[in-house]
Amino acid sequence: MILKKVTTINFRNLVKQDINLNKNTNIFIGDNAQGKTNILESIYFLALTKSYRTNDANLIRKDETFTKVKGEVRDNGIFKSLSVEIKDSIKKAKINNNDVNKISDYITNLNVILVSPEDINILQGTPADRRNFLNIELSQLSKNYIKKYNEFNKILKIRNNYLKMLYNSSNPDRRYLDSLTENLIEREIDIYQERKRFIDLINSNVSKIYEDIMRIKNFRIEYETNVDFDNFETEHLKERLKKKYNASLNKEIENGMTLYGPHRDELRFLFNDDDIKIYGSQGQQKVAIIALKLSEIKIFKDLTGSNPIILLDDIFSDLDLKTRNKLIDFIPDDIQVIITSNDTKGINRKFLDTAKIFKVVKGNIVEKVGNNNAK
Ligand SMILES: Nc1ncnc2c1ncn2[C@@H]1O[C@H](COP(=O)(O)OP(=O)(O)OP(=O)(O)O)[C@@H](O)[C@H]1O
Ligand SMILES: [Mg+2]
Incomplete structure (x- = not known):
């Protein structure tokens, strides 16, 4: 897909x-603090209806009351106009000027892969940051995932409250808990299966990318669930989860919460068998994340039938020239890429030759003249 035009109104x-x-x-x-990242953030917001670096209120330009981002997307010959607006703390997403009620109907329309300095949190941050990464990517790839994930969260809340209540109850209604558990398991199965499939797809091509750039073999992600599974077949997952919840009932009541499930999933990033987070240099970690994101291009294309749009925020700083050029080689020619950088000095000719260059000064954007190749 191609984003032909973006309109920002009072965004940052x-x-x-x-x-x-x-x-x-x-x-x-x-220069710094002019609004370059804000532009990528506005496109991410248009795609996912939220920012990756702040809450909704901070996106509205200071002293203004609302913000809106509009975009024109062309995907397999079909034009769509998308918009997201925040006004009076209410968010509205529209497709071709029609309100969209279900978020799952909206966010599969514009697929972006963002590579930004914040991504280091995928490695260095908490397990929740890693699950957040999975949730964002899978929401773009699968309507079923968003649906099941939202339902899962609702049931999880109710189940946790009920477990808290049971702690003080002398005559607990086990049947109600059993039905909550059964409903929870049903959603968990889809979440586990979708996450596993996505991680397997990443592992099928990320190590080649990483090896070509860094000359280090066997980069892979390990998916760690806190329930032991031998495989991800539906019946097997169901049986193991049932057993786990049965065996842990007293512990869960004591803790007043659901202790097992995909809300406790963890990912490990390994080269050979070493944890990159512990053994990797800064450059090795940075490239690991970039390789991870680049490996997703093929997955998005295969699963959705369209190329995603690549947003690269300042990725070239602190990488040596050789590494930079190798990274660029992994971005297919027929894909739309939007890059921010302090200047064009460090950017490869292959990119510059077909690029359209914009200069950002204090929130104003001007197309740079003298770049005749841009279309
Ligand atoms: N809600 C807002 N209203 C007005 N200005 C804002 C708002 N949020 C952020 N800003 C301003 O946006 C600017 C930062 O923009 P941005 O992060 O896009 O910079 P940048 O060009 O990417 O800089 P760098 O090269 O340092 O990364 C800052 O000057 C900040 O004060
Ligand atoms: Mg920036």
Whole structure:
């Protein structure tokens, strides 16, 4: 898919802005704190209806009352106009000017893969940061995932409250708990299976990318669930989960919460058998994340039938020239890429030749003249 045009209104420090994008590479250059990342963030917000670095309220330009981002997307010959708006703490997403009620109907329309400095949290942050990574990517790839995940969270809350209540109850109604557990397990099965499939797909091509760039073999992600499974077949998952909840009933009541399930999943990033988080240099960690994101391009294409849009926020700083150029080689030619950088100096010719270059100054964007190749 291609994002042909983005319009930002009162988004962060960006004044009202129409940005006509090139179908290949787009580069936003400028000094620090001018609004380059805000542009990528506005596109991410248009795609996912939320930011990856702050809450909704901070997205509204200071002293204004609302923000809106609009975009024109072309996907397999079909044009769609998308918009997301926040006003009076209410968020509205629209497709072709029609309100969308279910978020799952919206966020599969514009698929983005963002590579940003915040990504280091996938390695260095908490297990919740790693699950958040899975949730964001899978929400873009699977309507079923968002649906089941939302239902799972609702049931989990009710079950946790009920477990708390049981702690003080002399005559607990086990039947109600059993039905909650059964409903929970049903959603958990889908979540486990979708996560496992996605991680397997990443593992099928990430190590080649990492090895080509860093000359280190066997980069892979290990999926760790806190219930032991021999495989991810539906019946097997169901049986193991049932057993686990049965055996842990007293412990769960004592703790007043559901202790087992995909809300406790963890990911490990390994090269050979070493944890990259512990053994990797800064560069090795940074490239591991970039390789991970690049490995998703093929997965998105295979599963959705369209190329995702790649957003690269300042990824070239602190990487040596050789590594940079190798990274760029992994981005297919027919894909739309939007890059931010302080200047064009460190950017590879292959990129510059077909790129449209914009300069960002205090929230204003101007197309740079003198770049004749841009279309
Ligand atoms: N809600 C808001 N209203 C107005 N300005 C905002 C708002 N949120 C952030 N800003 C401003 O946006 C600017 C930061 O923009 P951004 O993060 O896009 O910078 P950048 O060009 O990517 O800089 P760097 O090169 O340092 O990463 C800051 O000056 C910040 O004060
Ligand atoms: Mg920035």
